[in-house]
Amino acid sequence: MTPAPAALRPDTVRIVHLTDVHFGLEDRAAVEAALLMAHALKPTLTVVTGDITLAGRPDEFRAARAWLDRLPRPILVTPGNHDTPYYNLALRSLQPFHRWRRFIGADDAAEFEGPGLVACAINTARGAQPRLNWAQGAINLTAIEGVAARFGRADASLRVFACHHPLIDVEGAPVSGGVHRGDAATRALCEAGVDLILTGHLHNPFARPLPYGAGCSYVAGAGTLSLRTRGVPASFSVIEATDDTLSVTAQAWTGSHFEPFRNWAFPRRQSAGG
Numbered sequence: 529m530t531p532a533p534a535a536l537r538p539d540t541v542r543i544v545h546l547t548d549v550h551f552g553l554e555d556r557a558a559v560e561a562a563l564l565m566a567h568a569l570k571p572t573l574t575v576v577t578g579d580i581t582l583a584g585r586p587d588e589f590r591a592a593r594a595w596l597d598r599l600p601r602p603i604l605v606t607p608g609n610h611d612t613p614y615y616n617l618a619l620r621s622l623q624p625f626h627r628w629r630r631f632i633g634a635d636d637a638a639e640f641e642g643p644g645l646v647a648c649a650i651n652t653a654r655g656a657q658p659r660l661n662w663a664q665g666a667i668n669l670t671a672i673e674g675v676a677a678r679f680g681r682a683d684a685s686l687r688v689f690a691c692h693h694p695l696i697d698v699e700g701a702p703v704s705g706g707v708h709r710g711d712a713a714t715r716a717l718c719e720a721g722v723d724l725i726l727t728g729h730l731h732n733p734f735a736r737p738l739p740y741g742a743g744c745s746y747v748a749g750a751g752t753l754s755l756r757t758r759g760v761p762a763s764f765s766v767i768e769a770t771d772d773t774l775s776v777t778a779q780a781w782t783g784s785h786f787e788p789f790r791n792w793a794f795p796r797r798q799s800a801g802g
């Protein structure tokens with residue numbers, strides 16, 4: 529049974545953050561239960577930070593698209609490295625997001641603005657790179673300048689940025705995002721007043737403050753809803769932001785239901801636009 533969500537204060541923004549579902553090797557029961565719980569939570573926004581497929585195959589994209597279509601709206605979706613034709617080097621190098629565009633939509637950037645919230649997503653996945661680990665991330669700093677300008681124009685209290693790879697490495701994480709220009713992008717986003725950066729890729733939920741800007745900028749990664757777990761249960765995350773607190777709760781799959789697994793609470797910045 530999905531527990532009834534707690535009543536929200538009127539100033540609360542609630543985000544359901546799902547990632548790394550890896551259709552093709554998804555945890556079917558967890559994926560279906562997460563969809564039901566997402567609806568029960570009535571989020572302000574649903575965010576999906578990539579790796580929706582295992583190897584970018586058409587049948588995986590079809591299953592992912594059918595699931596995405598059933599998630600609560602509005603929704604913001606951005607690709608991960610597994611959403612490229614993983615085992616087809618030629619196609620992955622030449623047309624990495626051809627299937628993403630065919631089945632899902634725009635691959636490079638997405639944004640949402642609604643009451644109290646502006647959210648922007650930029651693709652950090654690449655089909656090929658001049659380094660051994662092509663699956664690590666890279667980010668375009670011109671795109672980040674655009675996000676910073678968007679944040680500057682937004683009449684919203686919560687500024688959220690979403691991408692697949694953690695832009696800076698997370699201590700103790702099982703893998704590295706290895707994002708080219710990730711540190712510079714993080715600094716620029718913090719200086720633009722980002723409140724929260726949402727990421728996937730690690731298959732482990734985490735949240736922590738970021739070391740740049742005026743403080744009160746945070747990063748939160750959600751876990752996986754696939755069978756590719758790395759030492760912790762399958763999970764997704766729920767973010768709730770009031771005027772003074774930002775909380776992140778990882779909901780872990782027990783095999784029969786989701787239950788709170790890890791929780792973080794941080795102070796919100798108090799000067800508008802700071």
Ligand SMILES: [Fe+2]
Nearest residue numbers: 579608609729
């Ligand atoms: Fe990934």
